[in-house]
Amino acid sequence: MTEKKEDTTVATNRKAYHDYFIEETIEAGMALQGTEVKSLRMGLANLSDSYALIRKDEVYLFNANISPYPHGNIMNHEPLRTRKLLLHRAEIRKVIGKMMQKGYTLIPLKIYFVRGKAKVLIGLAKGKKAFDKRDTIKEKESKREVERVMKDRHR
Numbered sequence: 001m002t003e004k005k006e007d008t009t010v011a012t013n014r015k016a017y018h019d020y021f022i023e024e025t026i027e028a029g030m031a032l033q034g035t036e037v038k039s040l041r042m043g044l045a046n047l048s049d050s051y052a053l054i055r056k057d058e059v060y061l062f063n064a065n066i067s068p069y070p071h072g073n074i075m076n077h078e079p080l081r082t083r084k085l086l087l088h089r090a091e092i093r094k095v096i097g098k099m100m101q102k103g104y105t106l107i108p109l110k111i112y113f114v115r116g117k118a119k120v121l122i123g124l125a126k127g128k129k130a131f132d133k134r135d136t137i138k139e140k141e142s143k144r145e146v147e148r149v150m151k152d153r154h155r
Contacts, residue, residue: 008113011045016107018133020125025109026095028059029086030118033077035069040118042069045111052085052106052122054099057092059085061108061120085120098124 016022032040039045044067052061061083068076087095098104109121128136 010040010043010111010113010118011047012110013047013050013108015048016109016123016125018128018136020105020107020123020127021132022107022109022123022125023104024098024124026087026091026122026124027114028120028122030061030111030120031084031086032066032118035072035075035077036066036083037118038069038072039066039077040111040113044069047108047111050108052108054092054096054106057089057096059087059092059095059106059122061085064108064111064120085122095124103127 046065046067050062050064052059054060063080064083065079066077067079095106099106103126105125105127107123107125109123111118111120113119
């Protein structure tokens with residue numbers, strides 16, 4: 001019997017790591033409709049410009065685009081609807097405590113499947129200034145250059 005490894009990541013928010021310092025990550029479940037799960041399994045999701053908010057001790061995901069299921073009927077879901085995130089009460093209280101600090105926000109980093117359940121990895125993030133973004137780009141370029149030199153040395 002051959003073991004089949006599948007990449008369960010559906011969508012990632014690469015822009016989040018460029019625009020924010022990610023302090024902490026939390027895995028949350030998502031309350032989805034039937035056609036949303038089918039769309040996610042097809043990889044029809046986009047997390048750019050999405051964010052999470054806490055309202056009445058519940059966490060919601062806004063602006064996450066899950067495209068309509070192509071084989072769906074009139075009961076298909078709305079692509080940009082607000083989705084509830086499923087977290088334990090203690091986790092929500094912990095996040096509220098950290099968000100009381102100035103400048104923190106909740107940003108979804110990726111959507112993936114764990115044992116058939118759709119999960120979203122949300123990060124407690126602090127916004128970067130323009131000079132921070134430039135520093136990050138310089139660090140990446142210098143790491144790339146060092147790796148290139150090391151690769152050439154091994155040849």
